Amino acid sequence: MTDTSTSAHRASRPARAPRRDAAENRIAILDAAISELNHDPDASLETIASAAGLSRRSIYGHFSTRDELVAELNDRGIARVTAALAPIRHSDARVALALVGARLWSEVEDVRVTAQLAIRGPRREIVAEGLEPVRSGVLAIVEQGVAAGQLRTDIEPRTLARLIEGAALSVLDEAVRDDISHAEGHRLVILVALSTAGLSWREAAELIDASPELALGAQPEASTRHSDSSTGAKA
Amino acid sequence: MTDTSTSAHRASRPARAPRRDAAENRIAILDAAISELNHDPDASLETIASAAGLSRRSIYGHFSTRDELVAELNDRGIARVTAALAPIRHSDARVALALVGARLWSEVEDVRVTAQLAIRGPRREIVAEGLEPVRSGVLAIVEQGVAAGQLRTDIEPRTLARLIEGAALSVLDEAVRDDISHAEGHRLVILVALSTAGLSWREAAELIDASPELALGAQPEASTRHSDSSTGAKA
DNA sequence: AATAACTTGCACACTCATGTGCAAGTTATT
DNA sequence: AATAACTTGCACATGAGTGTGCAAGTTATT
Structure with a gap:
């Protein structure tokens, strides 16, 4: 339940803003997931986590569920x-x-x-x-x-x-x-x-x-993975 | 371990020959497996067994392992x-x-x-x-x-x-x-x-x-599933 | 009808992955 | 430097799937 959502708007006036590296980790997880699932559509969270350089436990700090x-x-x-x-x-x-x-x-x-x-x-x-x-x-x-x-x-x-x-x-x-x-x-x-x-x-x-x-060059610029303002969250 | 192999050559002179319906069941399992795996590549033995009209336990009478x-x-x-x-x-x-x-x-x-x-x-x-x-x-x-x-x-x-x-x-x-x-x-x-x-x-x-x-008709005859002399077993 | 060949159901052990609680770290931010 | 935000490791619960042993059935074959 430790929802470390990237979004800035917190509910009840928190004592401090979320840390920036957490957002990076969240993205690292998503990228790792894409990459690993390309390898094996059934990749486990363990696999994804370590590909992202984190522990499995940490994933649950960003996503409450695999499905999420x-x-x-x-x-x-x-x-x-x-x-x-x-x-x-x-x-x-x-x-x-x-x-x-x-x-x-x-x-x-x-x-x-x-x-x-x-x-x-x-x-x-x-x-x-x-x-x-x-x-x-x-x-x-x-x-x-x-x-x-x-x-x-x-x-x-x-x-x-x-x-x-x-x-x-x-x-x-x-x-x-x-x-x-x-x-x-x-x-x-x-x-x-x-x-x-x-x-x-x-x-x-x-x-x-x-x-x-x-x-080949005529592409309107491919999104170079991570740090992409428009694709980060829910929207 | 109960290997009910279809092959006729038994090891140490058995008291009786294997039953014919067992061979049919073996094929039913294979057919069900093909059909179910077409649906879902991760279909469980339970699923396959019931699609073949058998219990999961019975599969192990024909195949000692899922991998087999x-x-x-x-x-x-x-x-x-x-x-x-x-x-x-x-x-x-x-x-x-x-x-x-x-x-x-x-x-x-x-x-x-x-x-x-x-x-x-x-x-x-x-x-x-x-x-x-x-x-x-x-x-x-x-x-x-x-x-x-x-x-x-x-x-x-x-x-x-x-x-x-x-x-x-x-x-x-x-x-x-x-x-x-x-x-x-x-x-x-x-x-x-x-x-x-x-x-x-x-x-x-x-x-x-x-x-x-x-x-369309010019095919050299498609194998109509089960009862196919050339594709049943190992060979 | 006798009996071996099969099937079945159940209990159980084992593995693998997911999800949680918690205490003890690290690290960014103030 | 203080502290909230995060990460980590471990223990544990849960669930699903596989594989086995065994006793009690059915059913084909002789």
């Missing part, structure tokens, strides 16, 4: 994925889909853990719900592309959107397992997204060459 | 996947890849569980080793296709082979989650395999139309 920690990861993951994909807007649906792949890659770890949590784990339904906007965003892109005659029409848009998501995720899995380079991951996820969308590999290459926004 | 049960699933999975993919041979690598997808679909449940076991679970390394022939088979097809100018050359063959596997598996995941029809699953997995291989969706359609061996 996982819930925060959910929120953080959803926030990051949403933040990464929401701003995508492009007149060419094919480019938009490629961007979806690229942005997912820029947040690999959070994306993978979040995807796992959306399938397994307790909160799966809540997570899936939280990811709804993302999914309908991708669906919207697909529908736009189909309407414009840029994408395949042999697969129902709803299904196609799911398949593209799935294909992208499977690239992320592969990339993480093989510890692929940042540049190569970027390239592969884009290629696979476009392929699944119906383009031939040559068409994909042409499109990429013609679209500077798909270059 | 899982090991049998490994063997069975590897055997089925191998059996499904090994006979694939086609002058056109694109058709061959489509067939890989189709055959995987015909063994969805075993394929998915086996794939999971190849990543998580204890025996993962052994499973991965067992799947080696399958993987190099796919790789051979890819290399053949690249040499013949039928497949994309923008991705290294080794990587491409992995990506195609991954893409196919992600379709199976989707299909199982959404409980898609047999025909639709067949169609989707082929389309995705070809797309990942570099074909445009129109090229894929053409190829499929021109290849009768890719039709």
